[in-house]
Amino acid sequence: MARESVKARERKRAKLVAQYAKKRAELKAAGDYQALDKLPRNASPVRLHNRCKLTGRPRGYMRKFGISRVTFREMAAAGKIPGVTKASW
Structure with a gap:
């Protein structure tokens, strides 16, 4: 975290x-x-980095859900994400 x-x-x-x-x-x-040079550096959208909304993890971010793959897997297994089921074939 x-x-x-x-x-x-x-x-x-x-x-x-x-x-x-x-x-x-x-x-x-x-x-x-x-x-433009006089504006604050952090006002540039390029400096933003996608992070998990729950844990803040910077890698493995899933845009559709706004969380990391690890958090997504835990929540999906617990049934906390509607419409997501574990695949089996």
Whole structure:
């Protein structure tokens, strides 16, 4: 499980990206790259990294569910994800 500080940092970045999204789009459309340089670095969407919403795990992230493969497997086995069943043939 990721440290709380790492998860908090990602949440803070996501908030900054949302806050500056409109301004970034306007500056990009105008071609004002000097003004773009003055924006905070964490306001860039490239700096975001997908993490599991429950554990904060950065690898094995499943976009459709927003959780990691490990958490997904545990929850699916426990029947906590609707519509997901274990395959058998």
